[in-house]
Amino acid sequence: MILTLNPGSVRLEELERIWRDGLAAQLDEPAREKIGRAADMVAEAAAGDEAVYGINTGFGKLASLRIQPSDTAQLQRNLILSHCCGVGEPLDRPTTRLMMALKLISVGRGASGLQLETVALLESLLEQDVIPVVPSQGSVGASGDLAPLAHMAASMIGEGEAWFDGQRLPSHEALRRAGLEPIILSPKEGLGLINGTQFSTACALAGYFTALRSLQGGLVAASMSTDAIMGSTAPLQPAIHQLRGHSGQIQVAHAMRAIMAGSEIRESHRSDDTRVQDPYCIRCQPQVTGACLDLLRFAGQTLEIEANAVSDNPLVLVEEGLIVSGGNFHAEPVAFAADQIALAIAEIGAIAQRRIAVMVDPTLSFDLPPFLAADPGLNSGMMIAEVTTAALMSENKHLANPCSTDSTPTSANQEDHVSMAAHGARRLSRMNANLQVILGIEVLCACEGIEFRRPLKTSVALQTSLAEVRKAIAPLTQDRFMAGDIEAAASMIADGRLAAVCDVPKLLAEPLS
Numbered sequence: 197m198i199l200t201l202n203p204g205s206v207r208l209e210e211l212e213r214i215w216r217d218g219l220a221a222q223l224d225e226p227a228r229e230k231i232g233r234a235a236d237m238v239a240e241a242a243a244g245d246e247a248v249y250g251i252n253t254g255f256g257k258l259a260s261l262r263i264q265p266s267d268t269a270q271l272q273r274n275l276i277l278s279h280c281c282g283v284g285e286p287l288d289r290p291t292t293r294l295m296m297a298l299k300l301i302s303v304g305r306g307a308s309g310l311q312l313e314t315v316a317l318l319e320s321l322l323e324q325d326v327i328p329v330v331p332s333q334g335s336v337g338a339s340g341d342l343a344p345l346a347h348m349a350a351s352m353i354g355e356g357e358a359w360f361d362g363q364r365l366p367s368h369e370a371l372r373r374a375g376l377e378p379i380i381l382s383p384k385e386g387l388g389l390i391n392g393t394q395f396s397t398a399c400a401l402a403g404y405f406t407a408l409r410s411l412q413g414g415l416v417a418a419s420m421s422t423d424a425i426m427g428s429t430a431p432l433q434p435a436i437h438q439l440r441g442h443s444g445q446i447q448v449a450h451a452m453r454a455i456m457a458g459s460e461i462r463e464s465h466r467s468d469d470t471r472v473q474d475p476y477c478i479r480c481q482p483q484v485t486g487a488c489l490d491l492l493r494f495a496g497q498t499l500e501i502e503a504n505a506v507s508d509n510p511l512v513l514v515e516e517g518l519i520v521s522g523g524n525f526h527a528e529p530v531a532f533a534a535d536q537i538a539l540a541i542a543e544i545g546a547i548a549q550r551r552i553a554v555m556v557d558p559t560l561s562f563d564l565p566p567f568l569a570a571d572p573g574l575n576s577g578m579m580i581a582e583v584t585t586a587a588l589m590s591e592n593k594h595l596a597n598p599c600s601t602d603s604t605p606t607s608a609n610q611e612d613h614v615s616m617a618a619h620g621a622r623r624l625s626r627m628n629a630n631l632q633v634i635l636g637i638e639v640l641c642a643c644e645g646i647e648f649r650r651p652l653k654t655s656v657a658l659q660t661s662l663a664e665v666r667k668a669i670a671p672l673t674q675d676r677f678m679a680g681d682i683e684a685a686a687s688m689i690a691d692g693r694l695a696a697v698c699d700v701p702k703l704l705a706e707p708l709s
Contacts, residue, residue: 198220199214199222200222200223201222201300202227203227204504208496214294215293215294218325223300228315230304231303235310237512237517237519238309238382238383239382242268251510272385273386275390276386277355279342279343279390280350282332283331283334285331286329287330287344290402292348294402295330297322300315302504305505307511307513308388308511309383310389311385313379314385317352324374324376328350328357330344331347336606336616337393337396337530337616337618337620338527339607340509341393341394342390342391345391353378354367354378358370358371387509392508392525395618397530400495400533400537400624401499403534403538403625406625406628407624408492412692412700413635413694414689415452415485415700417638417689417694418485418548419455420642421554422452422478422481422551424641424648425478425562425645427478427479428474429453429462431478431481434453437482443486444487447486447704448481448482448489448704449486450708451703456658457657459654461653461654475560480547484543484547489540491539491540492537495533495536498532507527508525509522509523527618528600528615531616531620534617535620538620541631542589542627544631548638552578552581552634555568555641556568564645568641568672569672570673578644578672581640581641584637585637588631588634595623598620599616599620600617631689632686633682636685636686643662643669643671644672647662657698668688
């Protein structure tokens with residue numbers, strides 16, 4: 197399936213389908229007319245006598261050097277090859293595809309000056325699933341994501357490497373096998389391809405999509421944990437959250453009420469429970485997770501704007517008849533969004549880890565066995581699984597330190613303030629993987645806790661979740677090799693299974709009440 201994109205108004209839902217489902221993408225027809233007009237302006241400038249940055253001049257600190265018209269094609273090719281300085285592990289293919297689609301959207305605004313043939317090749321690469329090999333390190337998120345985008349552009353001119361049909365091939369061979377031809381870059385095209393925030397934005401969007409799904413699974417885990425320790429549902433009353441007024445908090449409380457509705461476990465111990473209040477990790481779940489939800493949504497709004505932005509340089513202002521230098525390539529908005537997502541990921545994991553700690557501690561868990569172990573002492577139960585979550589929680593806290601406040605001058609001090617958006621966004625993948633494990637272990641603990649309460653039953657929704665877990669993971673009747681169980685539970689958070697069986701996406705989308 198090919199998704200038709202309207203540059204300037206592409207929605208997060210469309211971007212997620214490209215990233216998650218591997219859809220191809222193409223521009224709508226009105227975008228092509230705008231692209232053609234900008235390309236004509238660039239061609240006219242390239243043939244003229246006036247110096248225009250990046251078209252008939254050098255780049256960065258070399259902008260004062262004029263380039264002869266006969267050398268403009270070589271100038272663009274040299275630009276791409278000289279900027280292919282990325283290092284490290286290749287970016288994963290779904291995020292690389294998203295980066296390519298973001299570049300397509302950006303140039304589709306008709307202010308970058310690329311030729312229609314170049315745009316068509318980018319569309320064909322997505323359709324034929326020819327995916328450039330893009331090293332993940334080397335961008336400081338300032339004058340665009342220069343190195344990563346240069347590796348993308350290199351594949352378009354037949355250089356570097358690309359994935360095709362499951363193989364990592366020289367790009368010229370991947371293009372040949374797909375029935376495609378490399379392009380010869382026209383004036384400004386190399387600059388238009390490598391200037392921009394598309395690498396950072398793609399990584400941040402992948403982090404956002406994953407974090408939002410983890411938050412949804414985390415609501416199921418939190419509800420299970422609350423029932424496992426017979427926690428009070430009184431703090432979920434609507435009036436409490438209406439008095440605070442934050443939309444995320446109101447929606448999280450609403451979702452948890454729905455998920456836990458009808459549980460026999462808590463009701464059975466209302467009369468003989470001497471606890472006046474639960475620990476904050478139980479009582480303040482809507483306040484914490486709701487704040488994380490609001491923060492993620494704000495970051496998502498920023499990234500949606502950036503996904504539709506023109507962020508290269510110089511810009512071709514067709515209506516004004518100008519080609520002007522600016523600074524839209526600076527990725528500060530993306531860096532801030534990535535830092536916000538990182539904070540949310542860290543806090544979702546931090547409060548989940550505390551819920552796990554409550555469940556394994558017999559002084560806090562209201563009569564659950566120590567470490568949820570059958571025959572404790574002979575068996576250690578969830579003792580070290582809880583330690584693993586503490587390690588990952590701490591790691592995420594360190595990773596959540598802001599990247600946007602860092603800067604270092606580059607390019608002979610021409611680019612003297614940088615955003616660090618690229619590694620700010622890249623770290624989200626590692627943080628999300630840690631969070632999925634924390635939440636997966638919480639689910640394992642909560643399932644054990646709920647089963648210890650039999651014959652009392654949890655809610656219908658949570659019974660369904662527990663049954664889903666038990667399809668893949670047996671109860672912990674005695675100590676066993678647990679790494680496989682943890683991996684399977686984490687995958688249920690990652691793929692959205694547990695959230696889906698409890699209708700969490702729908703619950704969070706319902707109007708505030």
